[in-house]
Amino acid sequence: MADPEIKSYEPHHESHSAAVTESRPARAALMLLAFAFLGIFLLLPLIVVFKEAFAKGVGTYLQSLADADTRSAIRLTLLVAAISVPLNIIFGISAAWAIAKFEFKGKAFLITLIDLPFSVSPVISGLVYVLLFGAQGLLGAWLKANGIVILFAVPGIVLATVFVTFPFVARELIPLMQEQGTGDEEAALSLGANGWQTFWYVTLPNVKWGLLYGVLLCNARAMGEFGAVSVVSGHIRGLTNTMPLHVEILYNEYNAVGAFAVASLLAGLALVTLVLKTLLEMRYGAEIAAARGH
């Protein structure tokens, strides 16, 4: 998307007219306020995380990361992300495809439904699964009879994570696909391509950067989710503890170095995500701009 008109999305720093420019002290005050706020509420905590993690030296830091339970938590978090992110890619693309390219009854309802995980508290999302799959739950008896374990095990954690991260990919793709319309797909079909070829050669390349952006955010949330996972995990050490849950446990045990060491990994993930996100926005801003709904 390098059409000339789309390039104008880039901000024009020189184009501020004198009439809308504040006086120098006013500008300084506003900027100071913004930086002070960010400093106290974001930067300072970030520094504290790393400071505490390395409080007793690099050796202790590495040692606490090498702890068996910690490693198991890291593995579980990676596993959950590895399952839920691809699932959300498939769901997200299907939902966006359906909403953007077809007309059908209940479309508005579907869009609202996709946003639900954003508007509902993650704890509630977790509780829903407890009510559904728990021993006293709706499907509990049937699951037990068939020997399927969902709650307090990896499947429950994956389900809760998928639920919480569902909107990321879909919300990124829907506006993008709607904006692009169906012209390219019609062209591909008229040239003899079948549905799959059209998707693979035309639709997917058209949304790839938006998709990557959505996947990035989805992944960050999947690894960092606390509330919903906390409800369904059961906090079994070495088995059902993800990294965020493990941080809480370590912290409650007054193991500050251990807690902050794991937290530093999550913070590192956040920083990497931020950098990649910024790079993506710089490079493919126009394509993603349509999707900045949240």
Add this chain to the structure above:
Amino acid sequence: MEVRVANVRKEFDRFPALHDVSLDIRSGELIALLGPSGSGKTTLLRLIAGLERPTRGKIFFGDEDASQKSIQQRNVGFVFQHYALFRHMTVADNIGFGLKVRHGAARPPAQEIRRRASELLDLVQLSGLEKRYPAQLSGGQRQRVALARAMAIEPKVLLLDEPFGALDAQVRRELRRWLREIHDATGHTTVFVTHDQEEALELADRVVVMSQGRIEQVGTADEIYDTPNSPFVYGFIGESSTLPVKVEGGEVWIADRPIGLPAPDAADGPAKLFFRPHDIDLLDGCSGCIAGTVAASRRVAGTRRVELEIGGERQRVEIELPVDHPAAQKSRVAFRPRRWKLFPA
């Protein structure tokens, strides 16, 4: 390839976009679907392509019923209004796309696809731009690439939706001539949609004039312009002036005066008189003519348009005068249409 549209009706959400449309397109013909927006011309084109399915009626390619065939099976070349070039593919890949997605033995080797793409680029006079991306091309160049891409699959029929709609006037005229040349060279049966009558009349072998989901008239540029068969076509194609008149005793009257136009076949009663503003005879005296007072006059290129007020009802009608004609404000002008047509009021 002949294309026959037989009694096709198309509804969108129960709202009819086409009513019972029939059309025969001859093999090798260049035909224009012309009409204002909402006339159903694009819908008809998309129905022929297979991008839409008719609610009723059939579409034949040759003797074969194509109505239920998918767009892939119909093998048509479609050029979209905004080109719909694949932005992430080079020009060569865009053109080769239709060959690349073929299956098994029908799919030419990569080298052959590349050769075909270069050949088509030569045909559309864009040699050497194989490696460019669509964003690096001008509007006119994109249009040519879109056409080359549609022709790469050796389509039975070439369909173009407002092919020059997004281009500026200069490029548009050039491409128009160029499309005619390509058509004459390749001999594809070609249908294009346009709302620009100049384009349709100049370019097409036959013009299909459409309005409100119906075909009003089909004919050559001469037929459409000289013998319009409905008030709509008269008004839509070229300039026209119209006056309410009545027919009595085989003559055309305005108010209580005959205006010297014999109408032996017309039924008595009120009617509407249509004529071209430039197709008139100016008269000196007025015995059997249309006479009026000049109400407004403006210079249009090589002529002068004059608005006349006719009769007690002060009906306004437009005629064209030579620039040096002395008709000024408030002066009286008398004229009689040279060629004209009556439609029932």
